[in-house]
Amino acid sequence: MFGTQQSWPDGTELQAKLGSSSSAGLPASDGRTPISNLSGGVNDATLVGIVLAKQAVKSFMDKKNPGNERCCFTFTLRDSPVDYINITCWGSSQYINNLSKQFKLNDVVEVRNPQVSTKSNNPNEDKWRPSTPGAFQLSVNENHSAVALYSGWNLGEFSAFAHVPISNNSDYYTLGDIVLAGDRINQQMVNILAAVKKVQPVRQITTRGGQQMNCRDVTLFDSTIQSFQFTLWNDDLIELADSWSPHENVLFITSAKVAMNSYRNEMTASSGMKTIILSNPDTVDAHELYQFAQSQEVESGTSMDTTVISDEVFSIQEIEEAMMDKKRITGHLVAAITAVNIDDTADQSACLCRRCTSCNGKVQPPEGDCRNPKCQGGSTTQLDFNLQMTLADASGAMERCFLMMGVAADFLGCTAEQFSEADNASRTALKWQFLLEQVRVSFVAVPPTDRFGLATCRIASIQLACS
Incomplete structure (x- = not known):
């Protein structure tokens, strides 16, 4: 049933109350100026928030200094579920291009001494930047203002704002x-x-x-x-x-x-x-x-079916280094299977699961209801593989290697129903046909996110290296 999930895959806690019932920003006890408190008379303001949007740098000739080039770019800053504002940075080409490279989307930045002005009534201006709810906009000048990554201890307080829509929750098209x-x-x-x-x-x-x-x-x-x-x-x-x-x-x-x-x-x-x-x-x-x-995804390996696997061959160390750098990579790997738990008949959930026959989504044991809220197919289920293994080569070992639907049946040479009827001895004999053997694998490696989450390696195909 919907509502039991406590966090997203990246570990961010669900913040429904924050997004639906709270309109206040974070307390500004450290000298910050909330966006909601801005007015035309505010001087020496210091704002801290998360970057929602960021546009490309634009260049133009400086009318006051013929022959010189000036640049600008606009970004959108948010410091509460309901308050966000556009900030335009102006300056020399070198200053603006360097500033633009210093932060990216979802970074938390600090803006000091911006100029506060009332938004123009010209509707054409609103076409070129995100719409914001307040009456004001900010300008950052090379000589009088500063923008930098926020270095405070409370960065996590802003992370929830990256998951709260800026418009009505139901205001969207399917x-x-x-x-x-x-x-x-x-x-x-x-x-x-x-x-x-x-x-x-x-x-x-x-x-x-x-x-x-x-x-x-x-x-x-x-x-x-x-x-x-x-x-x-x-x-x-x-x-x-x-x-x-x-x-x-x-x-x-x-x-x-x-x-x-x-x-x-x-x-x-x-x-x-x-x-x-x-x-x-x-x-x-x-x-x-x-x-x-x-x-x-779980039922049919959709992500594998729609992902083009590159021709590049990786070692496990290279895969893990890429995931540590938050890179999602595809490719091929030659490694040995060092662990796979298929011979524990007392714990069928270690390698088997039940799926809805209508949408193929996982259902909770023993039979349970389909957890897909859009499924209209009833509660009929079927048995399927839910198999993971550990792979190792000379550079290291990698756990959480998941065989997607169809891949496990092809590799083991039997259906999930046939496998469930096999006794412990038969399963052990099957395991030793490939345990410690070299295999060729095509994969998609999915990294963890900045806060939490576990890296996973999703196996699109696997076969013995000697075959």
């Missing part, structure tokens, strides 16, 4: 809604709640004006649509996508532009200058979608 609406919402900005199915590599394109730009396609899905293309055009969002894993991240996307792609003949979406993306938002609908995404 992917099915977008496809159904079609031309009626073509070229419009909408909010989207969807799960990540696949993150494509970054690609570079050349615009008609000859400018080089990076972009990145992300395949989304939900209970209504199994595949929907979302394209990122912002370098900071492109970098943020490195932390997204198939079926592990639910995205609340604010102000995505939807359009009919004439080449693909389907509706697609893309990020713009107003777009804000929150991962694993703490809402009821997001929790339900997360459970649905988990059931889809």
Whole structure:
């Protein structure tokens, strides 16, 4: 039943009360100025908050100093569930480009001595940056202001704000809604709640004006649509996508532009200058979608089916180093199986589980109900493998290597039902056919997140190296 989950995969505690009932920010006992207290007469303000959005640096000629170039960029700062503000930084090319590289999305930063001004009534200005609820905006000047990563002890207090949507929790389109609406919402900005199915590599394109730009396609899905293309055009969002894993991240996307792609003949979406993306938002609908995404991934290895495995061969040490650097990698590995618990008949859950026959989601033993809130197929279940093993090579050992659905049956040479009927001696004999043997594995290694979480290696294929 929904509501029993205590945290997201990255270990962040669910903060439903914070997002739904509290409008106050964090106490500013250390001299901080809350965004809610800003006014035109505030001087020497110091703000601390989490970076929700960040735009690319723009350059222009300095009218006061002909021949010199000036630059600016805008980011959006949040210090409570309901308060966030746009901050534009101005200065020389060197200063602005260096400042832009000093922090990224979801970092906590400190802003000192910004200039407070009333937002313009010009509707065109609002097209080029995220919409904010207050009446003010901030400017940071190279000579009078400062922006830096926050070094306080209470960084964790701000982490919850990365999971609270900035709009009404129910103010979004499902992917099915977008496809159904079609031309009626073509070229419009909408909010989207969807799960990540696949993150494509970054690609570079050349615009008609000859400018080089990076972009990145992300395949989304939900209970209504199994595949929907979302394209990122912002370098900071492109970098943020490195932390997204198939079926592990639910995205609340604010102000995505939807359009009919004439080449693909389907509706697609893309990020713009107003777009804000929150991962694993703490809402009821997001929790339900997360459970649905988990059931889809566990049941059929969807993340493996939609992930292109690279041709590169890694050692276990290289895989672990990549995951320590928060990199999600794919590739091949040659290693020995050093541990796999398939011969404990007293504990069937060590390698077997039951799944819903309708959606293939996991169900709680002994029979239980399907945990997928979108499933309408009843409570009929079937037995399936839920197998993990330890792999080792000369560089080290790696636990939590999960064989996805279908992979275990092919490798063991039997169905889950046949395996469940085997006695302990038969299972032990089967295990010793491959224990300590060299195997060739294709994998997707998923790193932990910044706070908690366990790294996992998901095995897309496995076979004995001698075969």
